[in-house]
Amino acid sequence: MIRILFLMAMISYILATLLPQQQILNQSVSALCMLIVLFSLRRVRGLAMAFGLSFLCLGSLMLLISHAAASSFLLSFGEMIQMVTLFTMVPILALPIRLGRYAHELNQIIRKKVSSPPHLYRLISCLSFFFSSFMNLAALPLAYHAVASSIDYFRIEHKSRWINCAITHGYAMPLLWSPITPIVGTVLYLTGTTYSQILLPLILLSICGLLLDWRLAGKERPASPMFQ
Known part of the structure; x- marks a missing residue:
């Protein structure tokens, strides 16, 4: 399942790069990346789990303190999907x-x-x-x-x-x-x-x-x- 999500996220990112006027593509990238993070938390253990939860909680706290809009929570995911896509395509x-x-x-x-x-x-x-x-x-x-x-x-x-x-x-x-x-x-x-x-x-x-x-x-x- 998580592999399918990664594939869909990378395809959505490529399409969003080629078609920047389609905002729905950027939103789909963020939504898919959020699902990837949630599914990944079920598989990781130890330090990876600790660091992942720490960054997730700290990021959410910073958004709450700054009174960010609800859409900002969703769009905050997926900033590094380009690196995943790059290493996959290399x-x-x-x-x-x-x-x-x-x-x-x-x-x-x-x-x-x-x-x-x-x-x-x-x-x-x-x-x-x-x-x-x-x-x-x-x-x-x-x-x-x-x-x-x-x-x-x-x-x-x-x-x-x-x-x-x-x-x-x-x-x-x-x-x-x-x-x-x-x-x-x-x-x-x-x-x-x-x-x-x-x-x-x-x-x-x-x-x-x-x-x-x-x-x-x-x-x-x-x-x-x-x-x-």
């Missing part, structure tokens, strides 16, 4: 990698050119670094689906954790300076600094971070390719 961006069989071609290159796990680690993090420079969240599924099958050619312990580290470490470095990173624009606005002043130092800093990560990854226990 994997779709990896479809060109699958349909175009780019991963297969990349695997062939890796089998011929890459000789060790540290070398593969550097390749994966560099690829993730490149994608993250101009694609932000889309870099994660693209990098993963492009190289995920390549690690099967190497004897690597904890393969899932290994590839996640390689991708996320490379992904994180461009977030210091990439213009599509929201925090970069926020910092520039609050400090009054021009982008040209910080661009070069931050690029150099991110590259140094990438090189340091390669150095630390190279100190791990070596493994050998399975196909040699």
